[in-house]
Amino acid sequence: MSQYTEKIKNISEKVLEILSLLDENQTNMLSFDFNDDERFIWYYTPHKQNGLLVFDMKPYQRKLLFELLELTYSSKGYKTARSIINLESILGDYEANHSMSSEGGNGQWVRSEERYWFAVFGDPRSKDSPWGYRFGGHHIGLTVNIIKDSISMHPLFFGANPAKVLEGEKKGFRALDKEEDLARKLVTSLSDDNRKIAIINENAPSDILTANYRDFNNQDFVKGLNFNKMSSSQRDNLVHLIKIYTSRFYDEYAKTYNKQIISHGFENTTFAWAGSTKISEGHYYFLKHDKFLIEYDNTQNNANHIHSVLRDFDGDYGADILGNHYNSSH
Numbered sequence: 001m002s003q004y005t006e007k008i009k010n011i012s013e014k015v016l017e018i019l020s021l022l023d024e025n026q027t028n029m030l031s032f033d034f035n036d037d038e039r040f041i042w043y044y045t046p047h048k049q050n051g052l053l054v055f056d057m058k059p060y061q062r063k064l065l066f067e068l069l070e071l072t073y074s075s076k077g078y079k080t081a082r083s084i085i086n087l088e089s090i091l092g093d094y095e096a097n098h099s100m101s102s103e104g105g106n107g108q109w110v111r112s113e114e115r116y117w118f119a120v121f122g123d124p125r126s127k128d129s130p131w132g133y134r135f136g137g138h139h140i141g142l143t144v145n146i147i148k149d150s151i152s153m154h155p156l157f158f159g160a161n162p163a164k165v166l167e168g169e170k171k172g173f174r175a176l177d178k179e180e181d182l183a184r185k186l187v188t189s190l191s192d193d194n195r196k197i198a199i200i201n202e203n204a205p206s207d208i209l210t211a212n213y214r215d216f217n218n219q220d221f222v223k224g225l226n227f228n229k230m231s232s233s234q235r236d237n238l239v240h241l242i243k244i245y246t247s248r249f250y251d252e253y254a255k256t257y258n259k260q261i262i263s264h265g266f267e268n269t270t271f272a273w274a275g276s277t278k279i280s281e282g283h284y285y286f287l288k289h290d291k292f293l294i295e296y297d298n299t300q301n302n303a304n305h306i307h308s309v310l311r312d313f314d315g316d317y318g319a320d321i322l323g324n325h326y327n328s329s330h
Contacts, residue, residue: 002149034122051119077248145318198225204275204284224272
C-alpha cells in the first residue's frame with residue numbers, strides 16, 4: 001500500500017459519483033479511452049475544448065465536480081483555481097466597461113465562470129489499468145493520471161487576467177502574487193555581475209515557451225544563473241518560490257514531490273529572467289531543475305496578464321508512473 005492509496009480511492013469514488021449522475025449524452029461528452037491522444041491536448045487560451053462543459057452540467061453535478069478539485073488539490077491550490085475562474089466575470093465586466101473585444105476563437109469569446117471542461121480518460125473503477133481526468137479552460141490546466149496506487153499531476157497551469165484587478169469590488173486582488181513577487185525579489189537582490197547572467201534578454205517573450213505542447217525542447221532553457229552562484233538568502237528565496245508552485249498539489253503529494261526535488265539536489269538548477277525588473281512592465285522567468293521546469297510570463301495587457309506552468313521532465317501526463325507500471329508488468 002502506497003502513501004497515496006487513500007487519496008486515490010477518494011478521488012476515484014468522487015469521479016464515479018459524478019459519472020453516476022450524468023445522462024447518456026453527458027457521459028459521451030466527457031468519456032475518452034486512456035490511450036486517446038486527446039489526453040495530451042489542452043488549452044489555457046480562450047479556446048473550445050473537448051469534454052463536458054461546466055455550463056452543461058446540473059447544479060448538483062457542478063458541486064460534485066468542484067468537490068473533486070478540492071479533494072485533488074491543496075486548499076491553497078483549490079482556492080487559487082477558483083479565484084482564477086472567478087476572474088472571468090471580472091474580466092468580462094472590464095472589457096464591457098471599456099468597450100474592448102474579447103480575445104480568442106472565431107468571433108467574440110464569452111467570458112464565463114462556467115466555460116470550463118471536464119474529461120475522464122479510462123475507467124476509474126479499474127484496479128490495474130491507468131485512468132485519469134482533465135479539467136481546464138481559460139487560464140486553468142489541471143491534469144491527473146492514476147495507475148493502481150500511483151498518481152501524477154503534471155502539467156499544472158495557472159494563469160490570471162487581470163493579474164491585478166484594476167477596478168470594482170475586488171480592486172487590488174492578485175491571484176498569483178507570490179509567483180511574481182518572489183521572483184522579482186530574487187532577481188533584484190542579485191549582484192550586478194550575477195544579474196547580468198540571470199537576465200538573459202532585455203525583452204520578455206510574449207508567452208511561455210512550452211505553451212501547451214506535449215513535448216518541448218530542453219535546450220530552450222540552458223541559460224541563467226546557477227543555484228551555486230547565489231547567496232544563502234537568495235537560495236532560500238528560490239526554494240520558497242519552488243514551493244509556491246508545488247504547494248498547489250494536495251499536501252502529501254507536495255511533500256513527497258519536494259523531497260524528490262531535494263534528493264536530486266540543486267547543482268544544475270538555474271534561474272533566468274527576461275524583460276524589465278520594474279513592476280507593471282513586461283517580464284518573464286524560468287526556473288529549471290533536474291526534475292522540473294517552471295515557466296512564468298507577464299507581458300500581455302500592459303503586463304497585467306500572467307501565464308505560469310509547472311512541467312515535469314519525466315512525469316508529464318503520468319509518463320513516470322506509467323513507465324514504472326509497464327516495466328513491472330513485463
